[in-house]
Amino acid sequence: MxxxxxxxxxxxxxxxxxxxxxxxxxxxxxxxxxxxxxxNIPLSVAVVGESGVGKSTFINSVRGLTADDEGSAAVGTGDTTQEPTVYRHPYNEKLVFWDLPGVGTPKFPQDKSYLERVGYSKYDFFLLLSDDRFTSKDIWLAREIESLKKDYFFIRTKIDDAMENAEDSEHNFSEGRVLERIKNNCYDNFKAGQLAQRAVYCIDCYDKHKWDYTKLMEDILVSLPELKRNALVLSLSPxxxxxxxxxxxxxxxxxxxxxxxxxxxxxxxxxxxxxxxxxxxxxxxxxxxxxxxxxxxxxxxxxxxxxxxxxxxxxxxxxxxxxxxxxxxxxxxxxxxxxxxxxxxxxxxxxxxxxxxxxxxxxxxxxxxxxxxxxxxxxxxxxxxxxxxxxxxxxxxxxxxxxxxxxxxxxxxx
Incomplete structure (x- = not known):
């Protein structure tokens, strides 16, 4: 026992x-x-990235909701999020996810005002999402978050699309090789952008049991202080x-x-x-x-x-x-x-x-x-x-x- x-x-x-x-x-x-x-220890999570990378879909996924459920984040193509938008976890109102506007739009330009305007200081950590390519905006966002001494996790979304494209175009298709290629590209960009090396989590928001979704959840939990970790884990579905x-x-x-x-x-x-x-x-x-x-x-x-x-x-x-x-x-x-x-x-x-x-x-x-x-x-x-x-x-x-x-x-x- x-x-x-x-x-x-x-x-x-x-x-x-x-x-x-x-x-x-x-x-x-x-x-x-x-x-x-x-x-009910308060925990505030910022979800950032360019428009259309799947921030809203991820927020729904981690809260156990679909786009059709009441209280879900609006999912669409293009600049869906116009202002920092808060989404509370259905089982714990103290656990909140913030869908932040994409950087580099006319309303939220890529400059020092971005993080100030989205209220960076109130977030416990950041989730930085990127889809089919690593951009200069991703590098800029990561640098700014690092300068704030805030923790962040780099998440590569829409891996299912990458797998389908590779399977259609490669004679000797291998999921393992595709994942390795995606991650190595990210590591190269970390180095080129003079960023600290860190894990890259390849996920499919619609299938939590594929690729790195499990490891992402595990690493987020391990990174948190005990009380905040307990607050998060008792709010998440199994x-x-x-x-x-x-x-x-x-x-x-x-x-x-x-x-x-x-x-x-x-x-x-x-x-x-x-x-x-x-x-x-x-x-x-x-x-x-x-x-x-x-x-x-x-x-x-x-x-x-x-x-x-x-x-x-x-x-x-x-x-x-x-x-x-x-x-x-x-x-x-x-x-x-x-x-x-x-x-x-x-x-x-x-x-x-x-x-x-x-x-x-x-x-x-x-x-x-x-x-x-x-x-x-x-x-x-x-x-x-x-x-x-x-x-x-x-x-x-x-x-x-x-x-x-x-x-x-x-x-x-x-």
Whole structure:
């Protein structure tokens, strides 16, 4: 079982003080408020590049939307974006993507006023998009961003078009050679423009599972400070395996906090006891607290009914197609029970007793917190064991669904 180390003694003490000063009545609400704060750290992303390179399409893609969805960025050819336009993530209004006007238009000329007029200082990082050729405007933009000491990622869009053109014109077509040629051209231009060498991400906004889309998401997440990284990953849909793995790490941090809350409740309250090990031990778990957390995990991994329904519509499949992919998955996905019913049955089953047997193991991992858990160690160990196991199981389920998506969409292409 995992050890999750990111919860601090300061956070434990904060919960303990809250219990001492206010009692337990609103402790779950306090914890939920804190976890919402983790998720809603402001993050502002600038998407820049010449007109027509696919900035709006990328913004829709990373937000899990199509051009037809409400709130999507307008997609077109030519100078679609006339002013800096903000697009909020549908699941987190604090995560915003700015579609910036193309540089070098009459309204936004290629000079020092460009970045001032688009408000460069408010962005956490830039995504610089280019399509079928590397231009002097791209070099100029990159230089200006570097001069601001801001991080940026260079993204080469419309790779599907480049592949089609190469396949039509080359006798010995090879995707690998085309990608290498595109990237080497970019590296040569970096050098000629006296820019720092950096990764080039070749992507297709309409197929997130091709080429470098996954690596782009992974590298963006790794580059961010922890709080902003968590805010981003808990807002993104489970669109790549890298994102899913980052979700798992963030959710385990939450699970520790929820388990700690459960432990304190067990030490200080008299919820309805659940006898285990032949009645030798009784738990007083707040099932509603745990059920809300597990429901959040299902939503994060895209495994709840609403997410699967939307996914089936977007991929021209059926919900049953994805449920079939999960037939050998986790117990909660196979049981078709409500979350509360599943948790109650799990606690009363052998799994619940296994959790209790692990009390010494789990408690040894959280030695700094033991003083906050006197009398509630069984609650803490059981909640922690169950939630971490649930996260590990659902991560595998999310990977199965992702593989099913890739198979469905590749079949459409074939």
């Amino acid at each position: 995992d050890k999750f180390e990111d919860i601090s003694q300061e956070e434990v003490d904060e919960i303990r003080r809250h219990v001492d000063e206010h009692g337990l009545s609103d402790l779950p609400g306090k914890v939920q408020e804190k976890m919402r704060a983790w998720r 669109l790549t395996k890298g994102v899913i793995r980052h979700k798992t790490r963030a959710l385990k941090r939450r699970a520790t906090m929820v388990a700690l809350t459960s432990g304190i409740q067990g030490a200080c309250t008299s919820l309805i006891p659940i006898p285990l090990l032949g009645g030798a031990i009784s738990l007083s778990l707040d099932i509603a607290l745990l059920a809300n957390e597990v429901t959040f995990y299902l939503e994060q991994y895209g495994l709840d009914d609403d997410s699967l329904q939307k996914l089936s519509s977007r991929t021209n499949t059926t919900v049953d197609y994805y449920k079939d992919a999960l037939k050998d998955g986790s117990a909660i996905m196979a049981s078709r029970q409500t979350v509360k019913t599943f948790l109650m049955n799990t606690i009363k089953s052998q799994a619940g007793e296994e959790a209790v047997k692990r009390i010494p193991i789990e408690m040894s991992r959280f030695v700094p917190f033991v003083n906050a858990l006197i009398g509630g160690s069984a609650n803490f160990a059981t909640a922690f064991y169950m939630l971490i196991k649930m996260i590990n199981d659902l991560e595998k389920d999310a990977m199965k669904v992702l593989d099913a998506i890739i198979h469905a969409t590749s079949s459409e292409v074939d």
